[in-house]
Amino acid sequence: MKYCAFLRGVNVKGTNMKMAEVCQVFRDAGMNDVVSILASGNIIFSSDKKSDELKKILEKAMSEHFSYEAFLFIKSQKEIENFWNGNPFEKNDDLHAYTFVGNQGVEKVLLKEFENASKTENEDAKIVNNIFYWQVPKGNTLDSTFGKILGKKSLKDQFTSRNINTFEKILKKI
Template identity: 30%
Template sequence: MSGYAVFLRGINVGGINIRMADLRDALTSCGFADVKTLLASGNVVLTSEQGAAAVKQQIEECLRTSFGYDAWVVVLAAGRVAELVEACPYPEDDRETHTYITLASDAAMLDELDAAGAALEGSEQKRLGPEALAWLAPAGGTLDSPFSKISSKARFKATTTTRNLRTLIKVRDAAAALS
């Protein structure tokens, strides 16, 4: 059994509301073990005998069937979440800025997002790997930041999701407990 972190895109915003207990029950009924949800924004750790690609496919099918929406997730091995947190050069907590990590299931789409962000004046970002890009936003102005506006475009919807660094640290710690 391998431990995974699963990041759901777009739940509990925009009319797609899923209770975490219902999410946990659905994933358990779809054959996953040790399912634990974190926060109410679609962060899950679980174990499976399958590889990450198969876990992604099975979870998306499970969510579509159980909750009736077009589900997209990013799945990372538990150890990879720890590596990404460690690789992030930005602070966990800062009064002036917030640190975010955009996770992707498609490296080419993240390449495109990375290039678009790099072209922005004053943008501060760092590629952490083929599946992750760390970036900063001013405190209190995340949704209005130029990078946030680019990353929220529809073309990235099916392949990316963003979490703040504090959330990734909580997911890392929960995923470590699976081992």
């Protein structure tokens, strides 16, 4: 089965890694057809194992190889299609749309955080099919109140986010 692993915290705050090396760690852990998409930690691969087993294997392999506490989320091709197809926001060159890949139920935590945050003009969030989507004006992603909440240490093992366009690139390669 084809999967994509979404790594959390790659190439930010001192956790730097080359995607070629990450791909080799995946191969050494028994994954097949391994390829990376962008430098933000999106690794497409195939395996006969189930996603929960893959998560344990790959987090352990990444943690040991790179000497950091690895968090990653495994999604099947069908799940990735759901992320792409569920996007509730229309394309707008002045706005970024993000989707969040994470643990079951994290979308409700994120929506509550968003509802309690102050917002910029045109900033919005929605849950579609248990997936959290966030739209924010370009240039405000890290400065917005909600953007700062996303870096909370208490949430670090709960989710990772990607620009919606990343899912299109993954689907083209998968």
